Amino acid sequence: MKVLVNTGSSILGFIQEVGRLFLFILKTFKAATSRWYLKNFFLQIISIGYLSLPVVALTSFFTGGALAIQIYYGGNQFNSEVIVSSIVALGITRELGPVLGGIVVAGRVSAAIAAELGTMKVTEQIDALRTLSTDPYEYLVFPRVLAAVISLPILVGFADIIGIMGGWLVGVQSLGFNGTVYLQNTEAFLESGDIISGLIKASVFGFIISIMGSYHGFNSKGGAQGVGRSTMNAVVSSSILILASNYIMTNLLFSS
Amino acid sequence: MIEIKNLNKKFNNNSVLKNLNINIEKGESAVVIGQSGTGKSVMLKCLLGLIKPDSGMIKINNVSILDKNLSYSNKNRIKIGMLFQGGALFDSLPVWKNISFISLQGKVSEKECKINALMTLEKVGLKSNISDLYPSELSGGMQKRVALARAIFSEPDIILFDEPTTGLDPITADVINNLILEKVKDLGATALTITHDMASARTIASKVYMLHDGAIIWGDDVSELEKTDNKFILQFTRGESNGPISHRSN
């Protein structure tokens, strides 16, 4: 009986949380239809997009390189030049670029957003905004969401190029491939759909990262400990949602 | 003028405000005293539209600020200055942008905003050379002054102060109390201060109210504070643990 009650109340709690998140997203969309704080948006483009470039580039570069080695030694080495280049290109653009890029940006950006907005919440700065006739969804949340939705595809675009270059470098330097032929194979295999599907995913991941960061920040309670907890929740929930939504999007984009 | 009638607010099962009534006349400097956790901040947040009450009525200058669903009515938005308990300065903005925040969001030029911010900074006794510093670079007392400057910047009719002296040393607290007194007088504003600091209450108040267990249980001129035989007031002003106010409530 007690087990039933506990399960019941945690299911209810979950539904309540989903409802609150849904309301939060609605308020963010509503903010999009009123005032745009462009300056805040540009500041966020810098901190979410531009400053994430190094981590995304490094992640992608090493992933491309490791992928090339795995395919080469793990597979049939006959005709390997074609196989390695094509699988690296497809793997990076369709899956690894957006997913790993999304995950590292989730660690960096949704944590930063949750910590900043959480601190603003517990020190009553968000209340202060309201008393100064400024809507926090317009001033804080929407600029971050818009910046993330725009930045992530651009970051992943760079990640695609750098990941493929990582594979190319390993291919040429340690697997003895011909550099020109490798790039020709890549170009021949890659279709614009592969790249575009990855960029669409990246945009969705940007939305997830910024919404989860903002939502958990806005719901911070207590002091430093509460902010710490919401930062952790933001990173964990955005990482899981990225992986889950990636699965769904891969199904939608490629199973037809 | 601030008029609150039968205000109720519950958080889950925690009934915080229970039929709270208060009437603050125009130009009055009211101080609400009461134990921590009795709902003083919740009362102010209801006035500011930051918390939605469960039932009741709030009128400011004879206009109801709540609509039929008890949500804050944007149509009847009234200029209210607010000094938050911890200052609540925006730490991403320099001092002058904090002070002039409200007009920076409007159509006023940055230059003009800065000039006005510097003038307001002077009013709270601070030098203009701190205007480009960030809040974290200021002492607690200076932060309170900057927060006070932000609250009076748009010359509101109504100013609310949430524990303006908490966390300050007695000397700085006295400076802040006198500044509040002076600025409220200059603006001819109606002021509502909540505090548990009796020195602060005696300096600022023209009238004192006591909030206990979610309702106003006493209210009179500040001079009556010394004469009353109300057991709650006696216990509170003397700071005793024995009496009708149980320190285990809340």
Ligand SMILES: Nc1ncnc2c1ncn2[C@@H]1O[C@H](COP(=O)(O)OP(=O)(O)O)[C@@H](O)[C@H]1O
């Ligand atoms: N947003 C909130 N959610 C839930 N409970 C709250 C909230 N704000 C205040 N409370 C509760 O209301 C009570 C009164 O709080 P408050 O008004 O801050 O007290 P104080 O008189 O010290 O200012 C406390 O028990 C507090 O836990």
Ligand SMILES: [Mg+2]
């Ligand atoms: Mg309080």
